[in-house]
Amino acid sequence: ETGVTQSPTHLIKTRGQQVTLRCSSQSGHNTVSWYQQALGQGPQFIFQYYREEENGRGNFPPRFSGLQFPNYSSELNVNALELDDSALYLCASSLDNNYGYTFGSGTRLTVV
Amino acid sequence: KNEVEQSPQNLTAQEGEFITINCSYSVGISALHWLQQHPGGGIVSLFMLSSGKKKHGRLIATINIQEKHSSLHITASHPRDSAVYICVRNTGNQFYFGTGTSLTVIP
Numbered sequence: 001e002t003g004v005t006q007s008p009t010h011l012i013k014t015r016g017q018q019v020t021l022r023c024s025s026q027s028g029h030n031t032v033s034w035y036q037q038a039l040g041q042g043p044q045f046i047f048q049y050y051r052e053e054e055n056g057r058g059n060f061p062p063r064f065s066g067l068q069f070p071n072y073s074s075e076l077n078v079n080a081l082e083l084d085d086s087a088l089y090l091c092a093s094s095l096d097n098n099y100g101y102t103f104g105s106g107t108r109l110t111v112v
Numbered sequence: 113k114n115e116v117e118q119s120p121q122n123l124t125a126q127e128g129e130f131i132t133i134n135c136s137y138s139v140g141i142s143a144l145h146w147l148q149q150h151p152g153g154g155i156v157s158l159f160m161l162s163s164g165k166k167k168h169g170r171l172i173a174t175i176n177i178q179e180k181h182s183s184l185h186i187t188a189s190h191p192r193d194s195a196v197y198i199c200v201r202n203t204g205n206q207f208y209f210g211t212g213t214s215l216t217v218i219p
Contacts, residue, residue: 033207042198043155045207056205090155101145103155 023091135199
């Protein structure tokens with residue numbers, strides 16, 4: 001049984017650029033959720049995907065978008081990066097949102 | 113306004129002490145999660161609760177649905193328990209995070 005894998009682990013981007021972060025869910029999990037954690041703060045829920053459809057979204061603007069693929073891996077895309085987007089981005093997977101979540105180690109994004 | 117309140121914010125304990133971290137929320141839940149986050153960011157999901165009590169090793173989590181309150185207990189605390197503990201309210205397909213409790217266990 002594999003855990004949740006996120007890539008890349010660290011990333012530096014320039015303001016205005018676009019970024020894609022990737023998450024490979026734990027085997028057998030069909031639900032994935034993404035979180036943003038700014039330095040010194042708790043995580044904030046971005047959105048959740050279930051069987052390739054977005055089925056929950058937090059208070060984030062549309063330039064934060066995602067995809068879930070048939071193998072249940074997932075991407076988080078952020079357009080028009082802003083300095084405040086600098087954060088640790090975490091993904092977590094679950095089976096049917098009815099069981100505990102397995103978290104990835106995160107991608108640390110720095111926007112300069 | 114944070115809909116999930118945790119207390120205390122910071123906690124320092126001697127090794128071996130019994131520790132309690134509290135979480136209160138204001139609206140109904142589908143489930144309540146307890147997470148552990150170590151320095152560097154790695155998160156471990158400890159418990160997912162919708163009622164009653166769960167135990168895993170030295171960790172015990174309880175929830176009182178009527179009072180909208182959950183507690184995480186650590187028995188015989190150890191320095192490796194030092195981490196931030198986060199309570200998460202899951203309502204439908206939304207997740208609301210508590211502010212976290214930073215625990216330091218001193219040898």
